[in-house]
Each structure stands twice: as structure tokens, then as C-alpha cells.
Amino acid sequence: MQFHIANMECGGCARGVTRAIQSVDPKAIVETDPPARRVTVQSEQPQTAFLPTLEAAGFPATPA
Incomplete structure (x- = not known):
């Protein structure tokens, strides 16, 4: 699945997004x-x- 996240602009944002996703599913x-x-x-x-x-x-x- 894909998501579009308009305010994900840098590596720090990407790490925050990854942490949020893995808080729902640690195996994602x-x-x-x-x-x-x-x-x-x-x-x-x-x-x-x-x-x-x-x-x-x-x-x-x-969703993208």
C-alpha cells in the first residue's frame, strides 16, 4: 500500500513516519x-x- 504525505520533506520526517507506522505494526x-x-x-x-x-x-x- 502507498500513502502520500504532503509534509514529509526530509529524513527526519521519514523517520517519524516510519516510527508511527511501526507503532501500529512493528513488523511492517x-x-x-x-x-x-x-x-x-x-x-x-x-x-x-x-x-x-x-x-x-x-x-x-x-492513500495513493
Whole structure:
């Protein structure tokens, strides 16, 4: 699954996004692309499970 995160602009943001995602699913595989503001996640959790956590962490996301 992919997310677009408009305010993920740097490596620090990418680490914050990764921590937020892995707080929902510690086994999730997360690939971030800050220049494209895109995150790819491999997880057995549904995409909707991550949206509230990302928003609470300051990284509102939209499914891409």
C-alpha cells in the first residue's frame, strides 16, 4: 500500500513516519521517498489502520 504525505520533506520526517507506522505494526516494512512525499508499506494491517496514527504524529496521509 502507498500513502502520500504532503509534509514529509526530509529524513527526519521519514523517520517519524516510519516510527508511527511501526507503532501500529512493528513488523511492517516501510520505504519512504521524501522528495516524492510517498511512503510504501508492506503490512497485514489494513491501510485505514495507519491513517489516524499518522495524523496524530503530525503527518496526515492520503492513500495513493
